[in-house]
Amino acid sequence: MASAEPYSAPSLLPPRRRRRGRRSSLRSWRLRDQAVFVLAWTVGIGLFAVVAALVGFFAVRGAQYLRPDLLVTHPAPSVSQAGSGGFLDAIEGTVLLGVIGLLIAAPIGVTTAVWVVEYGRPRWLSRIVESTVEMIAGTPDIVLAIFGLALFELGVFAPLSYSEPGGAFGRSFLTAGAMMSLVALPSVYVATRNGLVATPRQLREASYALGKTRIATIRRVVLPGIRRDIATGSTLGLGRIIGDTAIVILVLGATLRIDTQSSTPLLGLLRGTGSTLTSYIYGNSPAGEGGAPQKASAAAALLLLIIIGLNWGVGRIGRIGGPPLHEPKRRLGA
Amino acid sequence: MSARERLANARSGKLRPAARQSSENVALPIDNLELTADLMSVTPEKADSTTQVAGTAAHGRERLRLDDVSVFYGNTPAVKNVSLSISHGEVLALIGPSGCGKTTLLRTLNRLTELTPNASHSGQILLDGDEIDELVDTDLRSRISMVFQQPNPFPMSIFDNVGFALREQSRRRPRRPELEPLVNQALQRAGLYEEVRGDLGRSALRLSGGQQQRLCIARAIAQKPEILLMDEPCSALDPRSTAVIEDLIGQLSKDLTIVIVTHNLQQARRIADRVAFMYLGDLVEIGETEQIFTAPREQQTREYIAGVFG
Amino acid sequence: MLDRVRRPWSDHSAERLLGAVACLLAVGIILMIVFIVRGAWPTFSHEGLSWLGSGGSPDSQLGAMAYTSSKPPPSAFVVHAWPLIYGTILTAGFAVLFALAISLAASIFIVDFAPPLVRRTMKPIIRLLAAVPGVLYGLVGILVLVPLINKYLVTESEQQSVANVIQLTGGGLGITIVLVTLMITPIMTALITDALESVPRAWREGAIALGLNPLRATLAVSLRAIRPAIIAATGLAAARAIGEAIVVSMVSGGNSFAPNPADGKIFFFEPVETLGSEIVRVAEDLGAPAVHSTLYAFAALLLFSSFALSLSAYLVKLPLRRYQVSS
Numbered sequence: 001m002a003s004a005e006p007y008s009a010p011s012l013l014p015p016r017r018r019r020r021g022r023r024s025s026l027r028s029w030r031l032r033d034q035a036v037f038v039l040a041w042t043v044g045i046g047l048f049a050v051v052a053a054l055v056g057f058f059a060v061r062g063a064q065y066l067r068p069d070l071l072v073t074h075p076a077p078s079v080s081q082a083g084s085g086g087f088l089d090a091i092e093g094t095v096l097l098g099v100i101g102l103l104i105a106a107p108i109g110v111t112t113a114v115w116v117v118e119y120g121r122p123r124w125l126s127r128i129v130e131s132t133v134e135m136i137a138g139t140p141d142i143v144l145a146i147f148g149l150a151l152f153e154l155g156v157f158a159p160l161s162y163s164e165p166g167g168a169f170g171r172s173f174l175t176a177g178a179m180m181s182l183v184a185l186p187s188v189y190v191a192t193r194n195g196l197v198a199t200p201r202q203l204r205e206a207s208y209a210l211g212k213t214r215i216a217t218i219r220r221v222v223l224p225g226i227r228r229d230i231a232t233g234s235t236l237g238l239g240r241i242i243g244d245t246a247i248v249i250l251v252l253g254a255t256l257r258i259d260t261q262s263s264t265p266l267l268g269l270l271r272g273t274g275s276t277l278t279s280y281i282y283g284n285s286p287a288g289e290g291g292a293p294q295k296a297s298a299a300a301a302l303l304l305l306i307i308i309g310l311n312w313g314v315g316r317i318g319r320i321g322g323p324p325l326h327e328p329k330r331r332l333g334a
Numbered sequence: 335m336s337a338r339e340r341l342a343n344a345r346s347g348k349l350r351p352a353a354r355q356s357s358e359n360v361a362l363p364i365d366n367l368e369l370t371a372d373l374m375s376v377t378p379e380k381a382d383s384t385t386q387v388a389g390t391a392a393h394g395r396e397r398l399r400l401d402d403v404s405v406f407y408g409n410t411p412a413v414k415n416v417s418l419s420i421s422h423g424e425v426l427a428l429i430g431p432s433g434c435g436k437t438t439l440l441r442t443l444n445r446l447t448e449l450t451p452n453a454s455h456s457g458q459i460l461l462d463g464d465e466i467d468e469l470v471d472t473d474l475r476s477r478i479s480m481v482f483q484q485p486n487p488f489p490m491s492i493f494d495n496v497g498f499a500l501r502e503q504s505r506r507r508p509r510r511p512e513l514e515p516l517v518n519q520a521l522q523r524a525g526l527y528e529e530v531r532g533d534l535g536r537s538a539l540r541l542s543g544g545q546q547q548r549l550c551i552a553r554a555i556a557q558k559p560e561i562l563l564m565d566e567p568c569s570a571l572d573p574r575s576t577a578v579i580e581d582l583i584g585q586l587s588k589d590l591t592i593v594i595v596t597h598n599l600q601q602a603r604r605i606a607d608r609v610a611f612m613y614l615g616d617l618v619e620i621g622e623t624e625q626i627f628t629a630p631r632e633q634q635t636r637e638y639i640a641g642v643f644g
Numbered sequence: 645m646l647d648r649v650r651r652p653w654s655d656h657s658a659e660r661l662l663g664a665v666a667c668l669l670a671v672g673i674i675l676m677i678v679f680i681v682r683g684a685w686p687t688f689s690h691e692g693l694s695w696l697g698s699g700g701s702p703d704s705q706l707g708a709m710a711y712t713s714s715k716p717p718p719s720a721f722v723v724h725a726w727p728l729i730y731g732t733i734l735t736a737g738f739a740v741l742f743a744l745a746i747s748l749a750a751s752i753f754i755v756d757f758a759p760p761l762v763r764r765t766m767k768p769i770i771r772l773l774a775a776v777p778g779v780l781y782g783l784v785g786i787l788v789l790v791p792l793i794n795k796y797l798v799t800e801s802e803q804q805s806v807a808n809v810i811q812l813t814g815g816g817l818g819i820t821i822v823l824v825t826l827m828i829t830p831i832m833t834a835l836i837t838d839a840l841e842s843v844p845r846a847w848r849e850g851a852i853a854l855g856l857n858p859l860r861a862t863l864a865v866s867l868r869a870i871r872p873a874i875i876a877a878t879g880l881a882a883a884r885a886i887g888e889a890i891v892v893s894m895v896s897g898g899n900s901f902a903p904n905p906a907d908g909k910i911f912f913f914e915p916v917e918t919l920g921s922e923i924v925r926v927a928e929d930l931g932a933p934a935v936h937s938t939l940y941a942f943a944a945l946l947l948f949s950s951f952a953l954s955l956s957a958y959l960v961k962l963p964l965r966r967y968q969v970s971s
Contacts (some may be wrong), residue, residue, distance in 0.1 A: 012414055014406035015456040021445050021467040024857050028470075030505055033859050036752065043746050044753035044766065050826065051769050054776065057784060112669060115662035129666045131958050132673050138880055138954025139947065140887020142920040143680070146943040149930070150679035182672075215658035236775075243777030245890040246920075250927050278779045286786050286892040293787055300783050304776070311772050446853055451760065476855030485844035489869045499854040504863045554854065 055304070062301025065294045071302075075256040075280070081292040088256045088301050090280035092307075093173070094242055096149045096269070097252075097276055100177025101184050101241040104126070106234050108181070109188030110223075117196040118218055137186035145250035148179035174270045176251040183244055184237025185310075191233025195226030239310045242303070247280040256283065277303045347481075347629060378492045386487070394422045398443065399590050403457035405442050407450065412438040414615040415457070417471035419560075427606035427623075429599060435615040436595040437483075440563050443593065444478040447521035453577065463520050477505060483566045485546035487553075492530055495538045495549055499557045512605055513595040516556060524552035525582050544575025551582065555590070562586065564594040568601065580605050599639060603627050611635045663868075681945055683935035683940035686933070690721040692763040695941065698726035702900040702917070706926050715930040725919070725942065727902040732756050734817065734903065736885035739824035742795055743885075744878055746825070747832035750868075755832075755840045756862050760770045769839070774830035781823045782894035790814040800905065806907075810915055815897040818912030823891050828881040835880070839873035840866055879957030885948040887922030894920055917948050 026054075037122040038110050041286060075084030112129060120126035152175040199222055258274035275283065282288050284296035342530050398420040401502040407489040413435040420426050438447065445466060447453040459466045466474055487495050494501075497513040517534070521527040526548045530536070538549055547567055556560060564583070568576040573634065583592060583605050602609050603623055610620040611634070619635045621624065628635045638644050705723045712720040722789050794814030803812045804950060843866045851861035864936075867874070897915025900922060905911050917925070919942045927934045 012404055012406075012411045014404075014411075014454045018454045020466050021448060024470045024472040029859070030504070030858065033857075033863065035758075036749065036863065039745075039749040040753040040757055043749040044758060044762070046746075047750060047766070047769060047773070051773060052799070054780070054784065057778070057788070068905060088907070108665060108668065109664055112666040115659075116667040117707070119662060125663070128670055131955055132669045134954050134958040135673060135951050137668070138883035138950045138957070139676075140889065140920060140950055142887055142889040142923050143676075143943045143947045143950070146683070146923065146940060147680055149677045150683045150940070151675070185669075215655050215656040228550055239775045243775065245777065245779045246924065249890075249924060260798050278777055279517050281779050281783055282890065282894070285783050285894065286784065296783060296845070300780050304780060307775050307777065308772060311768065311775055314771070315768060362795045368734065444853060449849065472857055474855075477851055479851040479855075482846060482850065482853075485845055485851045486844070488850070488865050489848055498851070499856070502860055503855050523805065550850070557855070562917075602892070 002071075003124075007012065012274065017167045023329065025174040055308075058297070058304045060183075061297035065267045065298035066301050067298070070295070070298055076078075077256075081294050084284075084292050084295060087277065087280050087302075090275045090277045090299060091302075092258060093193065093248075093252070093276040094278075096173055096186050096239050097177050097248070098178050098238050100173065100270075101180030101239055102234055103238055104178060105180035105184040105188050106230070109185045109237075110192050110230055113189050113192035113196060114218060114223070117193055118214070118222075121160045133186055133189050136182055139182075141183060141246040142250070143248040144179045144182050144219070148175050148247065148251045151175070152178075155295070171251060171273050172271045173252065173274065176247055179247045180244065183240050184234070185239060187237035188230070188233040190238055191229045191236065192226065194228030197256075198224065199225055228317050234316050235310055235314045239307055242280065242306060242310070245282055248276045249280040250280060253277065256280065277306075341488050367630060372427070376489055396421050397462060398593075399460040401456075401460070403442065403455060403459060404454040405438050405447060405453065407438075408452045412441070412615055413455075413612075416612075416617040417457075418610060418617060418620055420591060420593060421591070423542045423587060424607040425594065425603035425605055427609045427640075428593065428595045428612060429597075429602050429609055430612035430618075431638070432597070433585065433614075435564055436612050439612070440480075440565055440595050443561075444480055446480065447477075465594060469487055471634045472503065475573040476557050476625075477559055478561045478563060479549070479554040479557070480563040481550050481554050481565065481567050484570050485520055485543060485550050487546050487549050489537070489539055489542070490536050491535045492521075492541070492576045493534040493548060496552050498553060503557070520552040520556035524548045525578065526552055543573070544571050544578060547571060547575065547579060548582065551586075555586065559590070561591045561593065566590060566595050567595055569597060576601070586607075611638060613638070620631070677947065678759070680940055680944045684937055684944045685899050686937040687721050687941040689725070690718040691723065695721075695723050695725055695938075696729065696945075697724050699724040702728050703895045704839055704924060706922070706929070706935060706938060709928075709938060710929040710932045711933045712932060714933060716932075716934045717740075723941075725936050727900045728917055728919045728942070729945070730902050730921050731817075731896075732886050732915040732920070734895075735820050735896075735916065736882055736917055738821040738945070739885045742821070742825045742882055743829040743832050744874075744921075746829050746835055748874070749838050750829070751832045751836040752859070754837050755866075758860055766789060767837075770819055770830050770833050773826075774834055776860075778827055778888065778891045779894075781826055782891040785819055785823050785895040786889070789819055793819060793913065798910075802910055802913070806910065808913075810897075810899055811911065812913050813897060813915075815895045815915065816913045817896075817903045817916045820892055820896045820916060821893050822894060822910075824888050825890060828884050829892060831884065832877045832881045835877035836870070839870040839877075842871050869910050871964060876957035876961035879953045879960070883953040885941070885944055886918070886921050887893065887950055889918070889924045892916075892918050893924040895922035898925065904905070909964060917942075 005289050016039060026037065029037070069087035073093065074088050075090070076083060076085035114124045116129055149171075150171070203221060203225065204217055207221045208214075212220065252275065253273040254266055254326070255273050256275050258269070260268040260272040281296045281303065284292040284299070286293065365564075367566075395421050398434040400416055400418050403413060403416045404411055413621065416439060428439065430436050441447045442455055443466075443490070446454065456620060461469065461474070461477065476510070488498060490498075493510075497510075498516045500513055500516060501508055518527060518531075521530065526545060527543060530541075538546065541549060551562075551567075569581050571579065580601065584593065586592065587607075594606070596603075606623045609623050611618045611630075613627065613631075613634055619630060619632045626635065627639060630639060668857060702723060702725055709716075709720055709723075750770070754770075757765055791814060794812075798812050798814060799939055806812065822938035840862070847865045847869065847958070848861050851865045852858060856864065896917055899915035900917035901915045903911050903916050907914065923939050923942055926939060930939065
């Protein structure tokens with residue numbers, strides 16, 4: 001107790017057992033409300049069950065088939081599951097696409113959000129940009145994949161991708177990564193925008209009052225304050241890149257092993273083709289041609305682990321460092 | 335039990351039972367008017383006010399009674415051992431500096447504190463002799479209605495706002511023609527009818543702040559509550575709207591018991607029959623308005639009213 | 645004048661630069677439309693809009709195209725995509741309907757009923773479900789659910805009854821709908837829960853203070869207030885549902901058959917193919933010009949539909965910002 005209190009009153013304690021006042025009984029509710037009540041509980045419990053089943057399934061399969069050596073061996077073409085090697089290349093491909101995608105998506109997403117929130121003039125243009133992001137977010141990945149093919153088939157981009165004598169094919173890590181950036185962009189944009197909108201105006205005004213320009217204020221005061229939002233958005237975007245299958249299958253091709261295009265170390269890799277965990281799973285499932293469901297399950301367990309890890313990371317990011325600049329308002333929607 | 339309280343009980347015994355209104359019962363306010371008339375004929379108004387004991391009724395039958403009520407958020411008491419009683423047809427103003435527990439006390443009366451997960455209260459609150467925790471929450475709240483600090487009209491038409499409680503509370507959804515007279519009547523009582531009657535379908539969010547607050551009052555009285563709680567209803571309004579609402583409170587108190595929290599001492603003086611001064615969760619003093627403002631018994635009250643703190 | 649002097653040049657140019665980057669996105673979208681339509685042009689020019697109609701099986705039509713020459717005659721472009729469009733509408737429509745009901749109930753559960761502890765666990769779970777890659781659902785579907793359906797839900801006689809038209813393998817419309825529903829439900833739940841939680845507390849409190857029970861208060865005030873957000877979430881989810889390709893291609897039965905509701909129970913076990921899943925299935929033949937153009941036409945159709953859905957979702961929820969409800 002504060003010692004400044006003039007006198008210490010006999011301490012007043014809350015009732016030991018909190019009284020629960022009488023509530024209106026479910027039976028007095030409208031029939032429709034009763035139905036909604038039951039449905040809500042069912043669905044709530046049902047969602048728990050679905051997650052438990054999903055995680056449980058892959059935990060069991062992972063424990064059965066996921067061996068450490070799978071992570072470090074290259075896949076090999078083989079009819080038998082035992083001889084088909086591991087998925088090192090797929091892991092590398094996943095990482096590579098994630099890096100390329102984020103390297104493109106993060107700067108563009110942040111810049112766009114800053115422009116829309118901080119400047120946003122003329123107004124019609126910012127509306128257009130905003131709705132553009134919405135449209136990108138709603139565009140099916142399969143359509144993005146087709147767009148990627150169409151774009152990089154052009155002769156201009158031929159050096160970027162796997163080429164055949166008959167003309168550029170548009171398949172490479174670079175082209176797939178470019179399309180992946182569109183998958184991640186909305187997450188980065190939305191998180192940054194929400195952070196910017198939530199930044200208190202006094203903070204900016206304090207900076208203006210010190211004679212800083214607008215752009216300096218944004219760079220030195222506002223953006224550092226929303227680092228966490230940007231990190232959250234990027235992590236969510238990374239999750240979406242890692243989980244995407246259609247773009248990989250169409251734009252990266254169906255080769256399981258990484259196939260470099262020239263001896264130049266980095267460029268050859270970027271121009272080359274390969275696989276990711278998702279395409280590895282797809283290819284080895286009965287839907288693809290691989291026919292190695294055990295390997296697919298093992299890779300799926302790993303993928304789910306990564307996604308859970310990223311998700312956990314998103315939750316952690318919000319708590320790194322000191323108190324947040326703005327009231328942390330965790331949204332569910334990305 | 336004090337002599338005064340016994341007297342009050344004896345008097346209330348002579349009266350006909352209060353027109354208790356459940357959610358289905360939509361009696362006309364005439365009932366309440368008659369009731370007031372009854373009261374007046376039986377109880378000579380403000381007889382021997384000098385013998386008033388703190389916390390007893392000045393007007394008539396006791397409606398709400400608080401015995402040793404404390405309210406806690408977690409382990410922190412926000413209201414400490416408050417006892418008072420509120421009688422039919424009076425306007426009681428709760429005054430005090432910010433954070434003194436006025437609003438918490440008000441929200442405890444219709445169990446709205448239950449929405450705060452860690453809030454709890456001890457002591458007894460009786461509505462017409464019934465412990466409010468024993469009453470069904472929805473019934474209690476339709477008997478003790480509330481108007482908030484910020485006007486909070488729902489994002490729907492004026493008509494739907496006023497008819498809201500009548501429509502949503504009953505098990506069967508009443509039709510528009512059934513609601514119409516009740517809605518119009520509530521709007522009339524809230525003094526808003528003349529301004530909006532042409533266009534009840536207009537969105538309530540388009541009204542001015544003062545109109546919105548009167549709409550909220552209309553919405554709160556449409557289901558004919560017995561007690562109206564008002565939490566600084568004018569603090570978000572301009573002086574002109576405030577004056578309109580103060581007039582309205584005077585009108586409504588003819589057939590409603592009103593408990594109003596206010597920050598504005600002059601307002602309390604203008605509209606209240608009795609005033610309760612709270613400080614740091616304690617009920618410091620309660621008494622007739624004139625007495626509190628001209629001859630407060632407690633040092634703290636005197637200082638607060640004189641503007642020494644607050 | 646003073647204003648001009650005090651405002652440093654760099655601020656002005658920074659605005660221009662940022663604006664230019666932002667506009668890059670709009671340019672990108674336009675490029676996307678141009679390129680996809682350009683790729684689809686042969687189909688549009690040879691087939692007009694008749695390729696949207698019905699007649700024959702898209703599978704066999706596309707199969708025939710794979711063998712056409714590099715300079716195909718107009719006759720090589722013949723395709724009637726109706727079974728695919730019908731399949732897309734069927735799966736997405738059912739999935740969106742189910743997902744809407746489930747996500748509304750789930751949001752109400754999270755916001756109204758769930759005890760604090762459950763609520764705190766529900767949210768990460770929804771977030772996780774939204775992040776689970778579709779291919780994992782597909783894998784569970786193809787490894788576990790499809791064999792189960794084949795074993796327990798489809799009888800021998802039912803398989804026989806349609807044996808000369810299609811094969812009932814367990815994969816088909818029903819399981820596709822279930823998995824697509826699972827995929828879009830978390831997103832919808834997340835969006836609706838966000839909106840529900842950002843409804844001004846004063847509204848809900850006001851309704852409860854008028855004597856409504858908490859659920860009624862939610863249904864009568866909160867849900868009503870966030871109607872635009874619900875419509876927007878539905879639009880976005882529908883855009884995802886029509887474009888979902890991988891999961892569908894894994895469990896849909898691999899045959900561009902148009903399931904017939906008149907078949908009764910078998911309806912849900914009949915194979916189906918959507919525009920997206922057909923693209924995935926035929927993608928390896930992209931080298932053939934006719935296939936190329938046809939798949940681009942499918943993509944164009946998906947693109948325009950998803951644009952229409954997400955754009956209307958955006959426009960519907962714009963007014964919500966007026967009263968600070970999250971969008």
